[in-house]
Amino acid sequence: MAKQAKTLTQVELRRVLDYVATRKHAARNRALVCTSFYAGLRACEMAALLVGDVVDERNKVRSEFVLAAEQTKGSKAGTVFVSEKLRKELQAYVDATPGRAATEKLFYTQKQESDGFSANTLTQFFHHLYKHVGIAGASGHSGRRTFITNGAAKGVSARVLMELARHANLATTQRYIDVNPEMLRKAVEMI
Numbered sequence: 001m002a003k004q005a006k007t008l009t010q011v012e013l014r015r016v017l018d019y020v021a022t023r024k025h026a027a028r029n030r031a032l033v034c035t036s037f038y039a040g041l042r043a044c045e046m047a048a049l050l051v052g053d054v055v056d057e058r059n060k061v062r063s064e065f066v067l068a069a070e071q072t073k074g075s076k077a078g079t080v081f082v083s084e085k086l087r088k089e090l091q092a093y094v095d096a097t098p099g100r101a102a103t104e105k106l107f108y109t110q111k112q113e114s115d116g117f118s119a120n121t122l123t124q125f126f127h128h129l130y131k132h133v134g135i136a137g138a139s140g141h142s143g144r145r146t147f148i149t150n151g152a153a154k155g156v157s158a159r160v161l162m163e164l165a166r167h168a169n170l171a172t173t174q175r176y177i178d179v180n181p182e183m184l185r186k187a188v189e190m191i
Contacts, residue, residue, distance in 0.1 A: 004141075005138060005139040005142040006137035006142050007142065007145045007149045008142055016033055016135070019132065020033060024110075025110070027092065028093060030089065031090055032046065033129075033143065034090070035086065036143025038083055038086035038147065039080055040143065040147030040164060042140075042144060043126065043140040046117070047121075048072075050102065050103060050106060051094075051100050053066075061087045063087065064082060066079050074168065078166040081164065126140035126142070148173060158173055158177070161176075
């Protein structure tokens with residue numbers, strides 16, 4: 001069985017965001033990291049997002065949006081619920097990149113702004129980002145695993161997490177949950 005992507009602690013996520021703030025395309029890169037960690041989207045799903053999927057006609061980030069079947073791993077449409085925290089992050093990005101058409105990719109690239117990332121180039125982006133920050137074992141899937149693990153740590157049921165992750169099988173969601181000593185300490189205090 002392949003080794004799973006590392007889940008990041010709050011301190012590690014802060015290191016990633018601090019690093020991103022010092023680099024070119026800081027607004028875009030922060031929005032990418034936050035979308036991965038606060039919505040649990042896969043790289044292929046983030047790469048497929050269009051401006052019009054996430055932003056309404058008033059240029060405001062939606063509280064939820066639908067991923068079409070062709071935008072997802074399993075070719076199954078699903079709703080993405082956007083937390084207030086992520087809405088603020090995405091709105092800052094949208095405001096920093098005005099005048100973009102609804103049909104353009106949400107996350108532009110330096111080479112061809114309207115084309116945006118592919119799933120592969122976005123996976124490479126995360127690989128290089130974590131390498132530069134010095135977080136071993138992290139990958140493009142780390143945000144998704146961290147999203148699911150953090151939900152479990154806060155008491156969100158595995159069934160709800162399954163729906164948020166858009167998994168077809170509860171066992172898949174359970175494999176994403178990284179049990180750590182802090183979660184175990186909290187659990188014994190609840191008993």
